[in-house]
Amino acid sequence: MTCHQMTRVERAQLAMMLEVCAYPKPGNVDRCHDYPDTRLEHFLASTIMARPALEEASRGSGRIGEIIGHAVRDTNCHEGGNTHFGAFILLIPLVYGDGIDGALEAIAKTDTSDAIAFYKAFAMTAVRMNETDELDVNDPHTLTLIRERDMTLLDIMQHSAAHDMIAREWVTGFPQTRRGADLLKELGLGRNSITDTFLTLLAAEPDTFIIKKHGNAIARETMERARDVLDGNLSATSFDADLIQRGINPGSVADITIAAIYLALGEGWSWDS
Amino acid sequence: MTCHQMTRVERAQLAMMLEVCAYPKPGNVDRCHDYPDTRLEHFLASTIMARPALEEASRGSGRIGEIIGHAVRDTNCHEGGNTHFGAFILLIPLVYGDGIDGALEAIAKTDTSDAIAFYKAFAMTAVRMNETDELDVNDPHTLTLIRERDMTLLDIMQHSAAHDMIAREWVTGFPQTRRGADLLKELGLGRNSITDTFLTLLAAEPDTFIIKKHGNAIARETMERARDVLDGNLSATSFDADLIQRGINPGSVADITIAAIYLALGEGWSWDS
Structure with a gap:
């Protein structure tokens, strides 16, 4: 079958779709599990509705902070x-x-307007920050602080990197995203590689989304149990059932998995076999 | 939350996504069931990849037959x-x-070029036609016949209406699509109305996709058992398991369900509650 080359936007949407469908993906919404308020269809609807912002990004012009705001x-x-x-x-x-190098160039060019657009986007979500954070998203004073200090969006990420693995990707050059993409390619073609990549990333460092919701100890325990699954000492489905029952969802590792799938799809890996 | 009004394209993509996720949807790929060669992710990938053709359609210009070809x-x-x-x-x-009335106007304007583009699209799929059909898609002579008889795409649908319920929708003014949309609204908000709408349409007439694959008797039996489920005399999950095991998938009723969701989403019905 002759096919057009997938666009960056299509790859990003496929990555979002493939990640949420992958099963079993312990603790998270997946093909077979919903949370009461957030269901499979919500993730898939977002995959569809994100398109204009992804198109905007793929034009490689405009402000990153604002485009993230449009996606949200x-x-x-x-x-x-x-x-x-x-x-x-x-x-x-x-x-x-169009890849990690270009992303880092774009990130280096962010300015205060990106930081402010980002904070405004953040305020639209229910995502929690570190509770003692002086750049609290719910504090109207935060935008004043950002302006006074002339902080760029990269500065904000630097500020958050210690307690947020997504921010850390920006600051350290997307190492976990890169590793995830390499894992997908090592593990081989087909959707089953996605769950093993997710588990391997989860076993590597504590998920900061879990830390924020449940504290360090539970994040570490989750990490160790992911290792047990990879070592064959625990079944993925019982790990999954236990996390879901306790409301422990490794959301940041899921986000990195999406970015990893995006990269891998551009490097010859295919889900479809 | 203030939101933009959904575009027609987004509604069509949401309809495709919601239909394939709905569970249990007896006999078809759904959230919990794949067929060996066609899986949930294939349907969702198509939902993403169909966007340019849906955009083309939403501009309301160009040729319907060609746009269907682009989607395929x-x-x-x-x-x-x-x-x-x-x-x-x-x-x-x-x-x-932008709805049934406009669709019928557009359909009335199809010509031979639409018919030819449609047949070329058809040849790209593995969908089977009635075996004794003189307009066989695998016969190169078919295109010559269409040209000689100056057949429009509506003529082709007229020709197929007796044994294809999708073609019948074109010819009779989308009555099952309309009925499905009304059912969704009657059954109420939320994704659970989708499976009941599917079952009600399945209980109304034999699915012509089943007829082509398995014959009339099995299509009628499937229809009667859908009625049993609606009457509470058979569980949807055992009906589902039995159909899947026998490879009986009511594909045409699923297609009509997608079109019905599309209409209902434009008429105030919401999946999201």
Whole structure:
């Protein structure tokens, strides 16, 4: 079958779709599990509604912070709450710059207007920040602080990197995203590689989304149990059932997995075999 | 949450996504069931890849037959075979004309070039026609016949209406699509109305896709058992398991369900509650 080359936008949308469908993906919404307020269809609706912002990013012009804001705004049109905020923080620069190198160039050019647009987008989501954070998204004083200090969006990420693995990707050159893409290619063609990539990333460092919701100890325990699954000492389905029952969802590792699938799809890996 | 009004394209994509996720949808690929060669992700990938053709249709210009061809071409970029051919035959005119009235106007204007573009699209799919059909898609003579007789795409649908319920929608003014949309609204908000709408349409007339694959008797039996489910005399999940095990998939009723969701989404019905 002769086919057109997939566009960056299509790759990003496929990555979002493939990640949420992959099963079993312990603790997260997947093909077989919903959370009461956020369901499979919410993630898939966001995948569809994110297109204009992804198109905007793929033109490689305009401001990254604002484009992330557009993605959040356009995908907030359902009752499922935030689905892809972290994924957009990774995908928008990767699409914009057509890969990690270009993303880092674009990130280096962010300014205070990006930081402000980003904070405004953040305020639209229910994502929680570190509670003691002086750049609290719910504090109207934060925007004044950003302006006074002339902080760029990269500065904001630097500020958040210690306690947020998505921000850390920006600051350190997308190492986990790169690793995820390499894992997908090593594990081989086909959708089953996605769940193993997810588990491997989850076993590598504590998920900062879990830390924010449940604290360090539970994030570490989750990490160790992901390792047990990879070592064959625990079944993925019981790990999944336990996390879901306790409301422990490794949301940041899921976001990195999406970015990894996006990269891998551009490097010859295919889900479709 | 303030939201932009959904575009026709987004509604069509949401309809395709919601239909394939709905569960249990006896006999078809759904959230919890794949067929060996056609999986949930294939349907969702088509939902993403169909966008340019749906955009083309939403501009309300250009040729319907050609646009259906573009939808088939762009969604053939995966290994899952035909996923949405019947759905496109319904959705493209509905999107083009912004509803049933406009679709019928557009359909009335189809000409021989539409018929030829449609047959070329058809030849790209693995969909089977009636075996004794003189307008066989695999016969190169067919295109000559269409030209000699100066047949429009509506003529082709007229020719196929007796044994194809999708073609019948074109010829009779989309009555099952209309009925499906009304059912969704009667059954109420939320994704659960989709499966009941599907079952009600399945219980109304034999699915012509089943007739082509398995014959009249099995299509009638499937229809009667859908009625049993609606009457509470058979569980949807055992009906589903039995159909899947026998490879009986009511594909045409699924296509009509997609078109019905598309209409209902434009008339105030929401999946999201």
